[in-house]
Amino acid sequence: MPAFREEGGSRVEPGTTDALAVRDQFPAIAGWHYLDSAVSAQKPQAVIDAITRAYAQDYASVHRGVYQRSADMTLAYEAARARAANLIGGAADEVIFTRGATEAINLVAQVLRKEDRSRVLLSALEHHSNIVPWQLAGYDIDVVPLTADGRIDLDAAERMISDQHRVVAFAHVSNVLGSILDGNRAAEIAHSKGALLLLDGCQSAPRLAVDVAAIGADFYAYSGHKLYGPTGIGVLWGRKDLLESMPPWAGGGAMIDRVTFERTTFMPPPQRFEAGTPHIVGGIGLAAAIDWVEAIGVKRLHAHEAALVAECRERLRGLGFVRLFGPEESAGIVSFEVDGVHPHDVGTILDDAGVAIRAGHHCAQPLMDLLGVPATCRASFAAHSDSSDIDALVDGLSQVKRIFG
Numbered sequence: 001m002p003a004f005r006e007e008g009g010s011r012v013e014p015g016t017t018d019a020l021a022v023r024d025q026f027p028a029i030a031g032w033h034y035l036d037s038a039v040s041a042q043k044p045q046a047v048i049d050a051i052t053r054a055y056a057q058d059y060a061s062v063h064r065g066v067y068q069r070s071a072d073m074t075l076a077y078e079a080a081r082a083r084a085a086n087l088i089g090g091a092a093d094e095v096i097f098t099r100g101a102t103e104a105i106n107l108v109a110q111v112l113r114k115e116d117r118s119r120v121l122l123s124a125l126e127h128h129s130n131i132v133p134w135q136l137a138g139y140d141i142d143v144v145p146l147t148a149d150g151r152i153d154l155d156a157a158e159r160m161i162s163d164q165h166r167v168v169a170f171a172h173v174s175n176v177l178g179s180i181l182d183g184n185r186a187a188e189i190a191h192s193k194g195a196l197l198l199l200d201g202c203q204s205a206p207r208l209a210v211d212v213a214a215i216g217a218d219f220y221a222y223s224g225h226k227l228y229g230p231t232g233i234g235v236l237w238g239r240k241d242l243l244e245s246m247p248p249w250a251g252g253g254a255m256i257d258r259v260t261f262e263r264t265t266f267m268p269p270p271q272r273f274e275a276g277t278p279h280i281v282g283g284i285g286l287a288a289a290i291d292w293v294e295a296i297g298v299k300r301l302h303a304h305e306a307a308l309v310a311e312c313r314e315r316l317r318g319l320g321f322v323r324l325f326g327p328e329e330s331a332g333i334v335s336f337e338v339d340g341v342h343p344h345d346v347g348t349i350l351d352d353a354g355v356a357i358r359a360g361h362h363c364a365q366p367l368m369d370l371l372g373v374p375a376t377c378r379a380s381f382a383a384h385s386d387s388s389d390i391d392a393l394v395d396g397l398s399q400v401k402r403i404f405g
Contacts, residue, residue, distance in 0.1 A: 020296060020300070020301070020304050020383050020384075022044070022296070022383050022384055023384045023386065025044040025045050025046070025384070026042045026043070026044055026045070026384045027045060027048070028042050028043070029042055029384060031354070032354055032356065033354055033355040033356065033388070033389045033392040033393065034356050034382075034384075034385075034389075035355060035356055035357050035379040035380060035381065035385070035389055035393060036356050036357060036358050036378075036380060037206075037226070037332070037380045037381060037382035037385075038175055038203060038226070038332070038333050038358065038378065038380030039226075039358055039380070040225045040226060040231070041206065041225065041226050041227065041228045041229075041382055042228070042382065042384065043228055043229070043230075043289075044228055044289075044292050044383075046288055046291070046292050047228055047229060047230070047285055047288045047289045047292060049288075050284055050285055050287075050288035051230060051281055051284065051285040051288075054073075054076075054280070054281040054284040054285070055281055058072065058073060058076070059073065059280075059281070060072075060073045061073070061277060061280065062074040062077045062078075062278065062280055063254060064254075073280065076284055076287075077278070077280055077283050077284065078092070079287065080283035080284055080286055080287035081095050081097065081270070081283065082095075083286075083287040083290045083291070084097075084235045084283075084286060084287070084290065085237065086290075087205065087210070087290050087293075087294070088201070088205065088210040088211065088212050088220055088222070088235075088237060089210065089211035089212050089213050089214065090212050090213070090220075090237045091240065093240060093268075093269065093270060094237055094238055094239065094240050094243065094269075094270070095235055095236070095237050095270060096235070096236040096237075096238070096243070096269070096270040096273045096274060097233060097234070097235065097270070097274060097278055097279065097282075097283060098221075098233075098234040098235065098236050099232055099233070099234060099279070100223040100224070100225070100231075100232070100233070100234035101129060101200060101201070101202045101221040101222055101223040101234050101235075102129040102133075102223075102234075103234060103236075104219075104221035104234055104235065104236035105129055105130055105133045105169070105198065105200065105221055106133040106136075107236060107249045107273065108133075108167070108198055108219055108221075108236070108238075109133040109134050109136070109137040109139070109167075110133075110136075110137050110249055111246045111247055111249055112166060112167060112196070112246070113137055113138065113139065113166060114166055116164075117163075117164055117165065117166035117194075117195070118138070118139060118140055118164065118166065119139060119140045119141070119142060119162070119164045119165045119166065120134045120139040120140070120141055120142070120165065120166060120167045120168070120169055121142050121144060121157065121160060121161060121165050121167070121168040121169070121190075121195070122134070122141055122142070122143055122144065122169055122170070123143065123144040123145075123146070123152040123157075123170050123171070124143055124144065124145055124146050124152075124366060124367060124370050125146060125150070125152065125171060125174045125176060125177060125179070125364065125367045126169070126170070126171055126200070126364070126366070126367075127171060127175050127200065127202070127362075127363050127364055128363040128364065128365070129200070129363065130169050130170075130171060130200045131366070134167075134169070139166070139167075140164075142160055142165070143366075144156050144157045144160060144170075146370070149179070149326070149327040149328075150174070150177040150179045150325060150326040150327055151179045151180075151181070151327060152170055152171075152179070152181055152186075154182060154185050154186060154189060157186070157189050158189050158192075161189055161190065161192065161193045161195065162193060163193050163194065165190075165193060165195040166195060166196065167190075167195055167196050167197075167198055168186060168189065168190035168195050168196070168197050168198070169197075169198040169199075169200070170186055170197075170198075170199060170200065171199075171200040171202075171203070172199045172200060172201045172203070172204035172208070172210075172220075173201075173202075173203035173204040173207070173208065173331045173333075174203070174326070174330075174333070174367075175202065175203050175333070175362055175363070175364065176325070176326070176333070176335050176362045176364050176367055176376065176378065177325055177326030177327065177330060177333065177335060177367075178203075178309065178326055178327070178330025178331045178332060178333030178334065178335075178380075179326055179327050179330055179331075180204075180208070180329075180330070180331050181199075183197075183199060183215040183216075183217060184214075184215055184216060186199075187215055187216030187217060187218075188216070190218075191216065196218040196219065196242070197216070197217050197218050197219070198217070198218065198219040198220070198221070199212075199215070199217050199219070199220045199221070200221055201220050201221055201222040202221070202222055202223050202226050203226070203331060203332070203333070204222075204331065205222035205223075205226070205227055206226050206227045206228070206293070206301075206332075206382075207298070207301055207302050207305055207331050207332050208298065208302055208331060209298045209299050209302070212237055217237075218238065218239050218242060219236065219237065219238045219239075219242070220235075220236075220237040220238075221234065221235065221236050221237075222234065222235050223235075224282060224285070224286040224289065227286070227289050227290070227293065228289040228292060228293060228382075228383075229282075229285050229286040229288070229289035229290075230281070230282045230285040230286065230289075231282075232279050232282050233279050233282030233283060233285070233286050235286075236273075238269075240269070243269035243270065243272075243273075244268065244269055246269075246272075246273075248266055248272050248273060248275070249273055250273075250275040250276075251264075251275055252275035252276045253275065253276055253277070254267075254271060254274060254275060254276060254277070254278070255267055255271055255272050255273065255274055255275045293383075296383060301383055302331065302332075304381075304383065304385075305331065305332035305381045305382070305385070306329065306331070306332075308332070308381045308385055308386075308387075308389075308390065309329070309330055309331075309332060309333070309334055309381065310328075310329075311387065311390055312334045312379060312381075312390050312393070313328065313334055315390055315393075315394050316334070316336055316393075316394070316397070319394065319397060319398070319401075321338060321339045321401055322336050322337070322338055322339070322397065323336060323337045323339070324336050325337075325371060325376060332380055332381045332382070333378060333379075333380045333381075334378070334379045334380075335362075335376045335377065335378045336376065336377050336378075336379075337373060337376055337377060338377065338397060338400055338401070338404075340404060341400055341404045342374075342375070343359035343360065343375040343376055343377045344359050344360070344375070345400070345404070346359060346377050346397070346400050347359030347377065349396060349399055349400045349403060350393070350396040350397070350400070353392065353395065353396035353399060354392065355389075355392050355393050355396045357377055357378060357379050357393070358377070358378040358380070359375060359376075359377050359378070360375045360376075361374070361375050361376075362375075362376070362378060379393060
């Protein structure tokens with residue numbers, strides 16, 4: 001690990017885990033050690049203010065009003081689309097707003113299948129949201145194994161890919177292990193057989209600098225609420241030529257060109273895939289969250305979380321009764337188990353100590369089966385996290401050990 005990481009001319013040293021100093025911008029975590037950002041991030045005041053202002057002062061529906069406030073809100077909503085695209089290096093007309101990454105993956109799974117390419121290549125660490133949609137769409141699933149340290153085994157993927165695979169769909173960052181995928185190589189493997197690469201970016205969008213074009217991805221999905229934004233808003237980015245070739249997924253208002261009882265024609269992407277009144281304020285809140293993240297710097301956020309992960313793993317390993325999962329250098333996530341204690345019991349005792357972790361299968365039951373455990377404990381970091389959170393976690397785990405012997 002380098003002695004420091006550079007971002008915007010400032011040093012973020014591994015031992016300086018409070019370098020961002022933004023904790024006071026999160027009103028919901030005062031006096032609380034929140035280590036569950038991988039499931040849903042807390043909201044900075046700037047995002048809360050943007051949502052409040054959108055409802056209290058600026059609200060109007062979009063795309064159809066002839067009055068000024070509707071026009072202004074339409075401009076703000078479409079500017080949010082551009083912000084969501086720019087975050088990952090895409091273009092605004094390549095971004096579809098969805099209810100979340102789950103809906104985004106379902107959309108792709110439902111409209112992409114071709115009978116001569118009925119297989120999808122997944123990995124053993126995928127979230128259920130990147131497994132179940134493919135099952136419902138009727139795909140045959142092939143599962144890429146993991147390396148010894150919990151990364152997707154791309155050597156195995158290269159051996160397994162075939163002309164029958166329509167899609168390769170991998171988590172860019174594992175929500176359990178924090179392991180980071182080599183997206184460029186994944187794209188090369190998929191494209192070598194004419195398959196498309198979909199990346200689940202739920203955990204990577206909040207903490208990695210992503211450029212979908214440079215990676216060579218075909219689709220990329222991420223959710224707003226893990227990116228310090230509101231719930232109920234997500235993003236599906238797709239290559240423009242692919243989106244233009246895809247039929248609508250749901251029908252209704254806003255996605256149509258002309259409707260008769262005999263025939264309907266449709267708008268071009270992205271409107272073609274956004275039936276009904278959209279989550280307008282969700283888009284506004286997501287844009288505010290992206291602005292907030294980019295003001296800090298995504299690379300700086302990643303360095304901050306990487307330093308916390310290194311410190312946390314070292315402290316937990318030193319306890320002597322904790323088993324760690326995943327690679328040493330993970331993206332903001334540390335999964336572990338306490339010898340002889342169920343993760344739910346660990347989580348309950350930690351809650352009494354004012355520490356919030358995730359305890360369960362993390363919507364990754366096949367991965368739990370592979371690890372040979374029913375569940376794990378998971379601490380996940382964010383911009384507001386610092387060494388005091390790790391201190392509280394370690395103290396709480398010592399209490400767990402005292403209680404359970």
